[in-house]
Amino acid sequence: AQKITQTQPGMFVQEKEAVTLDCTYDTSDPSYGLFWYKQPSSGEMIFLIYQGSYDQQNATEGRYSLNFQKARKSANLVISASQLGDSAMYFCAMSSPIYNFNKFYFGSGTKLNVKP
Amino acid sequence: NAGVTQTPKFQVLKTGQSMTLQCAQDMNHEYMSWYRQDPGMGLRLIHYSVGAGITDQGEVPNGYNVSRSTTEDFPLRLLSAAPSQTSVYFCASSFLSGRATDTQYFGPGTRLTVL
Numbered sequence A: 001a002q003k004i005t006q007t008q009p010g011m012f013v014q015e016k017e018a019v020t021l022d023c024t025y026d027t028s029d030p031s032y033g034l035f036w037y038k039q040p041s042s043g044e045m046i047f048l049i050y051q052g053s054y055d056q057q058n059a060t061e062g063r064y065s066l067n068f069q070k071a072r073k074s075a076n077l078v079i080s081a082s083q084l085g086d087s088a089m090y091f092c093a094m095s096s097p098i099y100n101f102n103k104f105y106f107g108s109g110t111k112l113n114v115k116p
Numbered sequence B: 001n002a003g004v005t006q007t008p009k010f011q012v013l014k015t016g017q018s019m020t021l022q023c024a025q026d027m028n029h030e031y032m033s034w035y036r037q038d039p040g041m042g043l044r045l046i047h048y049s050v051g052a053g054i055t056d057q058g059e060v061p062n063g064y065n066v067s068r069s070t071t072e073d074f075p076l077r078l079l080s081a082a083p084s085q086t087s088v089y090f091c092a093s094s095f096l097s098g099r100a101t102d103t104q105y106f107g108p109g110t111r112l113t114v115l
Helices: none
Strands: A003-005 A010-014 A019-021 A024-026 A033-039 A046-052 A064-069 A074-079 A088-098 A101-106 A110-115 B004-007 B010-013 B019-025 B031-037 B043-051 B054-057 B064-066 B076-078 B087-094 B110-114
Touching: A003 A088, A003 A101, A010 A019, A019 A110, A024 A074, A033 A064, A033 A074, A046 A064, A046 A074, A074 A088, A101 B031, A101 B043, B004 B087, B010 B019, B019 B031, B019 B087, B043 B064
Parallel strands: A010 A110, B010 B110
Antiparallel strands: A003 A024, A019 A074, A033 A046, A033 A088, A064 A074, A088 A101, A088 A110, B004 B019, B019 B076, B031 B043, B031 B087, B043 B054, B064 B076, B087 B110
């Protein structure tokens, strides 16, 4: 069965430092996607980055990068040069193809606090 | 593009009342879905639709009904609200290209309290 695990309920990081948010997944599908979303205190879900299971290179989007280790089934989010505005909940998600659409599975989230 | 819109943003209901949460998207996405988010948990899928006239249940469908008469709209109905339905509700949409990396885009959420 598909499952996403985020083992860090909360994390602190000093402003301007890098931080890694952990995510492990479980699936037997050969084709899947891995996503990270940010949820600030205002509540909306903001898409950050994705990685396809067949992608050879780790995905990057600005200060966000996804450290994809397929054999370990991990998809950690790395935020470089943390900013105060990065304080938020972060959710890891996996898409699993069912017929012609993708079913999403979400982790329980990690609350990141960036300290000045 | 407005993206995915949801109304209302906040709602308080009494037990047994009914209401409809509205969701609309202007991105011509075939796939639309409703999630609920509870404290300490990720998002859980309530219902989804892969096109007008086609809906199916997610992992927590009990107490909710949906319909999809147009590509743009996907309302969620609570027939008889219960305190256990107090939650934040998100609507999301995506294309149906068949690729695993089809990204879901979320609306701003509706915070529902059932007394």
